[in-house]
Amino acid sequence: MEIPEAMLDSSLQLVRWIGWAQRKAGEDWIRERELSHEQAFVLGYLVQNPGMIQREIAEVSRTSAASVSSLLQGLERRELIERRTEDGNERIKRAYATASGAELIAGFDTAMAAADESILTPLNEDERATLHALLTKITADLPQPSR
Numbered sequence: 001m002e003i004p005e006a007m008l009d010s011s012l013q014l015v016r017w018i019g020w021a022q023r024k025a026g027e028d029w030i031r032e033r034e035l036s037h038e039q040a041f042v043l044g045y046l047v048q049n050p051g052m053i054q055r056e057i058a059e060v061s062r063t064s065a066a067s068v069s070s071l072l073q074g075l076e077r078r079e080l081i082e083r084r085t086e087d088g089n090e091r092i093k094r095a096y097a098t099a100s101g102a103e104l105i106a107g108f109d110t111a112m113a114a115a116d117e118s119i120l121t122p123l124n125e126d127e128r129a130t131l132h133a134l135l136t137k138i139t140a141d142l143p144q145p146s147r
Contacts, residue, residue, distance in 0.1 A: 018119060025115035026108070033104050038063070038071055043080055043097055043105045051094040080104060 030040040042057055052060075058068045072095055075081040080101030086092040097105070120128055 021119055022112070022115055025118075026112060029108060029111045035104075036071075038067075039075055039080075040105060040108070042068070042071055043075060043101050044108065046081060046095055046097040047102045047105060050096045053092060053094055057095065075101065 027037065030037060033040070035043070038061065042061060045057065045060060046052060054065055054068050054072065057072070058065045061068065063071075072081060072083065076083060079098055081095050081097055083093040083095050086094060120131075123131065
């Protein structure tokens with residue numbers, strides 16, 4: 001893909017390009033596992049927070065309960081998660097990543113660290129430190145991204 005020269009004149013366009021490269025690496029990793037971004041997010045979340053209920057998953061993923069229900073059904077069909085009813089209350093189901101689900105999503109952080117290293121390969125240690133210092137200065141007073 002050829003980048004228009006005007007885009008290369010803007011520092012912030014270059015920063016966006018770096019963000020695009022990171023995002024693409026993550027999307028490629030997820031796609032290789034035949035997951036959607038939403039499925040990968042929820043599966044990773046359940047690995048870290050086992051036993052969440054659908055409403056809690058909807059809140060953290062910022063989607064509707066109906067969307068989460070459909071998403072969980074898809075993960076359940078692939079045996080990547082399981083839902084268990086809570087003792088004494090058949091209406092409350094808690095979701096858990098299965099061992100195969102946890103195994104499928106394992107390695108994402110390592111893959112993203114490798115992508116970051118690949119992006120920064122042209123810089124030596126001093127240049128990396130300078131870049132970090134400059135980006136820290138730029139972002140110091142910006143609003144924090146919500147998670």
